[in-house]
Amino acid sequence: MAQLPPQTIQRDPQLFYWILFPITVVMILTGILRHYATVLMASPPKKVEQPALKEQRSLMHGVAVRSNFHVLTAPSFKARREFLTTAFESGAYLKDPERRGQPPANPMTDPGAMDGMMGMMKNNMAMMVPNTLIMSWINTFFSGFVILKLPFPITIKFKSMLQAGVATKEMDPRWMSSISWYFLCYFGLQFVFNFLLGSDNDGAADAGNGPQAPNMFGPGVDADKQFQAEAENLAVIKHYSVLDDVEQRLLEGIKTR
Amino acid sequence: MTWFSKSTTTFGFLLLAHACPSSSCYSAYEHSALQSHRAASLSSLSATTQQAAASSSLPLDISLETIVATVIITLGLVLNTAKLRPIQWRVWAGQIERAGEEGARNSSGEIDKDFVGNPFKLLESRPGFVDIRKQRKEFAEWVKQQ
Amino acid sequence: MTSSLLRPPGHLSPATALQLSQQAPIIIKNSPGAVTASALSSLFSAPETPELWTIYENLLLSCLRTGDEESAHLCLGRLVNRFGDDNERVMALIGLMKEADATDDATLEVVLKEYEALLQENPTNIPIVKRRVALLRSIGRISDAVTALIGLLDFSPTDSEAWSELSDIYFSQGLYSQAIFALEEVLVLQPNAWNIYARIGELLLMSVKSGSGDQNDSAKQLGEALKRFCRSIELCDDYLRGYYGLKLTTTQLLNDPPKPSKQAESDGLAPPNLSTLQKLDGLATEKLGEITRRFTAGEKGWQGFDEAEIAAAKELLEKSSSTTVR
Numbered sequence: 001m002a003q004l005p006p007q008t009i010q011r012d013p014q015l016f017y018w019i020l021f022p023i024t025v026v027m028i029l030t031g032i033l034r035h036y037a038t039v040l041m042a043s044p045p046k047k048v049e050q051p052a053l054k055e056q057r058s059l060m061h062g063v064a065v066r067s068n069f070h071v072l073t074a075p076s077f078k079a080r081r082e083f084l085t086t087a088f089e090s091g092a093y094l095k096d097p098e099r100r101g102q103p104p105a106n107p108m109t110d111p112g113a114m115d116g117m118m119g120m121m122k123n124n125m126a127m128m129v130p131n132t133l134i135m136s137w138i139n140t141f142f143s144g145f146v147i148l149k150l151p152f153p154i155t156i157k158f159k160s161m162l163q164a165g166v167a168t169k170e171m172d173p174r175w176m177s178s179i180s181w182y183f184l185c186y187f188g189l190q191f192v193f194n195f196l197l198g199s200d201n202d203g204a205a206d207a208g209n210g211p212q213a214p215n216m217f218g219p220g221v222d223a224d225k226q227f228q229a230e231a232e233n234l235a236v237i238k239h240y241s242v243l244d245d246v247e248q249r250l251l252e253g254i255k256t257r
Numbered sequence: 258m259t260w261f262s263k264s265t266t267t268f269g270f271l272l273l274a275h276a277c278p279s280s281s282c283y284s285a286y287e288h289s290a291l292q293s294h295r296a297a298s299l300s301s302l303s304a305t306t307q308q309a310a311a312s313s314s315l316p317l318d319i320s321l322e323t324i325v326a327t328v329i330i331t332l333g334l335v336l337n338t339a340k341l342r343p344i345q346w347r348v349w350a351g352q353i354e355r356a357g358e359e360g361a362r363n364s365s366g367e368i369d370k371d372f373v374g375n376p377f378k379l380l381e382s383r384p385g386f387v388d389i390r391k392q393r394k395e396f397a398e399w400v401k402q403q
Numbered sequence: 404m405t406s407s408l409l410r411p412p413g414h415l416s417p418a419t420a421l422q423l424s425q426q427a428p429i430i431i432k433n434s435p436g437a438v439t440a441s442a443l444s445s446l447f448s449a450p451e452t453p454e455l456w457t458i459y460e461n462l463l464l465s466c467l468r469t470g471d472e473e474s475a476h477l478c479l480g481r482l483v484n485r486f487g488d489d490n491e492r493v494m495a496l497i498g499l500m501k502e503a504d505a506t507d508d509a510t511l512e513v514v515l516k517e518y519e520a521l522l523q524e525n526p527t528n529i530p531i532v533k534r535r536v537a538l539l540r541s542i543g544r545i546s547d548a549v550t551a552l553i554g555l556l557d558f559s560p561t562d563s564e565a566w567s568e569l570s571d572i573y574f575s576q577g578l579y580s581q582a583i584f585a586l587e588e589v590l591v592l593q594p595n596a597w598n599i600y601a602r603i604g605e606l607l608l609m610s611v612k613s614g615s616g617d618q619n620d621s622a623k624q625l626g627e628a629l630k631r632f633c634r635s636i637e638l639c640d641d642y643l644r645g646y647y648g649l650k651l652t653t654t655q656l657l658n659d660p661p662k663p664s665k666q667a668e669s670d671g672l673a674p675p676n677l678s679t680l681q682k683l684d685g686l687a688t689e690k691l692g693e694i695t696r697r698f699t700a701g702e703k704g705w706q707g708f709d710e711a712e713i714a715a716a717k718e719l720l721e722k723s724s725s726t727t728v729r
Contacts, residue, residue: 047525047527048527049527050526050527050558051558053527053558053559054557054558054559057558057559057560057561058560060561061560061561061591061592064561064591064592065591068590068591068592068594069591070594071587071590071591071594072587072590072591073627073670073671073672074670074671075670076584076587241671242634243627243630243631243633243634243671243672244671246630246633246634246637247629247630247633247675247679247683248675248679249633249637250633250636250637250683250686251679251682251683251686253637254686346595346638347637347638347639347640348640350597350638350639350640350642351639351640351641351642352640352704353639353707354639354640354641354642354643354707354708355640355641355704355705355707355708356704356705356706356707357706357707357708375598377593377595377596377597377598377599378598379564380563380564380567380589380593380596380598380599381567381598381602383564383567383568383571384464385495385530385533385534385537385564385565385568386533386536386537386540386564386565386568387464387499387537388537388540388541389464389467389468389499389502389503390502390503390505390541391541392467392468393467393468393470393503396420396421396468396469396470397470400421
């Protein structure tokens with residue numbers, strides 16, 4: 001294949017000072033601003049009422065008994081199993097026992113759920129508003145500028161990403177337009193923010209976009225059903241204990257060691 | 258052991274430092290060659306492809322030196338690492354009980370920052386339920402005894 | 404030295420506590436007083452670490468213990484500055500300070516009233532619940548303390564510290580089976596806590612020695628104690644406390660074998676046969692000997708043991724060897 005002569009484009013060095021540099025600085029400053037805005041807007045963790053706390057922790061306790069049953073001797077495990085299954089099945093730990101068996105409340109009417117949604121909304125707004133503003137700022141002032149050349153060759157597929165806003169078919173994909181630089185900053189500044197703000201910051205774009213941890217006790221989850229399932233789990237355990245033959249294990253272990 | 262690994266690392270870095278400037282000089286040379294070749298490409302295309310192929314590989318001694326330096330540095334760094342911590346529960350726990358704080362010293366002789374001793378000691382000392390008045394009485398008695 | 408400041412000072416010797424609290428003025432002077440919340444300065448200053456606040460908290464406890472009120476107040480002031488006095492943990496520390504300052508029972512009653520008022524406001528303020536239990540226990544109202552603690556465990560059954568405290572209160576009242584039950588709950592939550600296994604073994608052994616339980620039960624209890632000690636050693640190599648308990652149990656079982664009971668058999672807690680017992684006894688003797696020897700020889704890496712425990716182990720070994728000679 002005949003080698004194409006590398007393209008050269010004469011760029012004004014002023015492009016660096018007036019486009020590349022300002023975009024970068026603005027992006028970093030926005031990230032810092034967003035971090036502090038999130039810190040300021042964060043609502044304090046909501047107080048959990050005693051019955052709700054009891055419901056959660058009792059369920060966790062049931063799970064702990066189920067997963068660590070082997071530390072108990074057979075009689076004490078039996079006693080706990082009987083007690084817990086009865087209590088779970090009768091709904092003794094429920095937040096509001098009279099609502100048993102009814103479908104879960106609509107999360108829209110639950111004030112607790114609304115709070116969580118407001119928090120999410122706030123976060124999304126803090127994300128969206130500055131991004132829209134910067135995008136339009138770049139589009140108005142800097143659209144169509146080719147500002148830098150990547151120091152390594154890349155395939156033609158990247159052309160649409162790197163040369164957004166510059167509609168030139170024949171240009172080498174190594175050339176980058178200003179809007180592409182904006183996107184690169186948007187996704188690539190995470191480590192700069194880690195350095196500036198500490199590791200758990202809200203500055204970068206995709207910090208909070210990970211998969212949301214499934215909320216075990218969130219609104220819309222029927223606690224009674226969870227308790228019933230837990231009671232069933234406890235009931236089917238075939239008990240053994242770490243204390244069975246522990247002295248034999250110990251003697252053998254010491255010998256082989 | 259430490260002086261050996263440290264001198265190994267130093268030697269490796271020296272070697273790399275020796276290899277690197279020459280290679281950077283070389284890449285500067287390559288760049289200028291490419292510039293001239295671009296100018297020449299206008300005149301004849303076939304001649305320049307040969308020239309480009311000839312100038313696109315590093316001399317063997319420089320690449321060899323760089324590789325050897327990297328291997329030596331890696332070796333030195335690996336030798337310099339702190340002693341590995343136990344990963345078996347009973348060995349780890351035994352070390353805590355047996356050696357106390359001494360077991361958690363790192364290579365520079367300081368006690369590790371994250372060393373907490375027996376994490377289950379809390380279940381017996383129970384800071385949330387501390388009876389401060391009893392502790393003060395006991396302490397006062399201890400002072401009297403001294 | 405700061406490493407021991409990162410751990411709660413409850414179990415430290417008086418000498419270490421004194422040493423820590425004597426350092427307090429220096430540490431307070433060298434650490435940043437109030438970490439500013441302003442964005443600009445936090446960009447340039449060192450980031451605040453959670454360790455700093457742990458150090459303040461533990462320093463506060465040490466200073467209160469040694470009676471250095473001034474430094475304690477400084478520490479508390481910094482914590483209040485940072486977290487505000489409506490933080491639950493800080494509230495508990497403020498209460499602790501008042502308890503320490505109190506000179507007579509009337510003041511303590513006032514503090515107790517304050518705790519109760521706080522709990523009226525927010526019944527899930529766990530640090531304050533714990534302080535209230537500790538105060539009730541401290542002024543001798545044990546049954547009230549137990550009631551309050553059970554109330555806490557009713558809505559928060561996953562609090563292993565509280566279960567452990569409950570066990571300790573029951574133990575101080577001589578209620579061994581309740582104490583063991585509470586410790587079993589701790590184990591459910593912390594299945595690898597080797598010291599809790601040893602603690603259960605000790606409680607079982609004491610309950611047999613005190614003769615409080617059913618005499619027919621002693622086979623089962625001794626069998627379980629033996630197994631608990633074995634498990635604690637299995638979880639932790641060279642665990643002095645575990646071997647000490649194991650030695651005590653095997654001596655008891657060999658010298659004074661309890662009559663075998665059906666109950667113990669069916670629960671799988673019967674003591675092992677004679678040859679296993681002898682092997683375990685030999686193992687415990689050997690290990691205790693090794694540990695005491697290495698500790699006294701000042702061998703490196705064997706200096707973490709408690710001196711009192713080593714002395715007790717030596718005594719036990721001497722006693723057992725003299726009986727065998729006889």
